[in-house]
Amino acid sequence: MKALFDLAPRALRLLAPEEAHELTLRALELGAHPNAPPDPPMLATSFAGLTLSNPIGIAAGFDKDARVPDAILRLGCGFAEIGTVTPLPQPGNPKPRVFRLLHDHGVINRLGFNNSGHDAALERLRRRPRQGIVGVNIGANKDAADRIADYVRGIDTFYDVASYFTINISSPNTPGLRDLQDPAALRDLLTRVFASRTKQMDAGKPKRPIIVKLAPDIPEELLVEVLAVLTEQNVDGIAISNTTLSRHGLRDSNAREAGGLSGRPLFHRSTITLARVYRATGGRTPLIGIGGIDSGGAALAKIEAGATLVQLYTGLIYEGPSLIGRIKATMADAVRRHNVHAIGDLVGRRADEWAAKPLEG
Known part of the structure; x- marks a missing residue:
């Protein structure tokens, strides 16, 4: 079965991206x-009070509706993250909306938070065994x-079934969503989200970690304010x-x-953004490194740049699920070395070395 699964990425590339994704699920x-x-x-690994058997997860967008x-x-991940899930179901943007960049080993998507809504995801999470870390x-x-x-509704709805929450205010595919990264709007958002968590904790429930997911395109001067x-x-x-x-630097025709x-x-x-955030926060706030992890070396670079955990997605499209095991082998070797x-x-x-590099290398 492992050999067949390792061959799957090449076979799946014969299908349209969303068809391949559905078949995988x-x-x-x-x-x-x-x-x-x-x-x-x-x-x-420990992260925000959670204990994981390894620091590797699959990023949001893969399992939007808590199906798997x-x-x-x-498969060997230390944690899973479902979503992005919105209160009401929504179809997302018109198709086609996912494009492989085969020459660049990348993907462009403009999905637009297509998902089946809170109720569908909640029902599936309620049915699963309460084992493992699922955000x-x-x-x-x-x-x-x-x-x-x-x-706030997301916190209230999933509080009993989530190991942690990620606040996604950084997708570029919902018009105006990234405006919530503006410092004033972000402060308002977090004040209300944390008030919701406090209400749950006052009812005797455990503290659920809250993580904020940022875009890599925040101007450096604004990033300082956001981190504050x-x-x-x-x-x-x-x-x-x-x-x-x-x-920057793309060669594929789909780059347009x-x-x-x-x-x-x-x-x-x-x-580079990860390393700059690590330095700006003095390493006191744990970070999840996401973006371009398609080898053990890339995952290790994220850790060395400041990430406590890493998440994959596009790398699995090109490298297959054996990538997870290869990353673990690289990490274990680095620990010994x-x-x-x-x-x-x-x-x-x-982190200092990465933070000093120019963004457009």
Whole structure:
């Protein structure tokens, strides 16, 4: 089965991107996947009060409707994240809306938070066994009169089934959504979201970590203000980054398509942004590194730039699920090579080096 699964990426590229994605989800729902062996203790990781067997997850967008979180964990991930999920179902933007960049090992998407809504995802999460770390990535409906209220509703709806929450205010495919990264709007958003969490905790429920996912395109001077708000509000983590609007260095003809760019072309920009955030926060706020991870070396670079956890998606499209195991092998080798106790001991060791690089390398 492992050999067949490793061949799948090439076969799936014969299908349209969304058809290939749906076929992958159905295979995972049916259990047609290899199960990973136990992780070595050196990969165990702590993040915002959570304990994970390894620092690897699959990014939001892969399992929008909570169809396969447990399959993701069985593939060898230390955590899963479902969503982005909005209160009401919405179809997203017109098709075609996902474009492979084969020459660049990237993807451009303008999906627009297509998902089946809170109720459908909640029902699936209620049915799953309460094992493993499964986060919920929440967003706002495109036509919401009060978008912040949609995020508050997400906290209230999923509080009993989420290991943590990711606040997605950085997708480029919902008009105006990135306006919530403006410091004043962000402060209002977090004040209301944390008030919702406090209400849940006052009822005797455990604290659920809240992570904010940022875009890689925030101007440097604005990023300083954004991080000041995140620090002031004591967010539990920051995810860096969502897709980019930059098209620097692309060769593929699909580069002209509108939408957010992910995959290998995002690696440089997102890793530099990650390192700059790590330095600006003094390493006190745990970070999730996302963007362009398609090898063990790329994942290790995220850790060394300041990430405690990493998330993949586009890399799996090109490399297949065996990428997860290869990343673990690289991380374990790095722990041994540097003569440290665990992968967490390598977090941020090259942050200064990465932060000094120009964004458009």
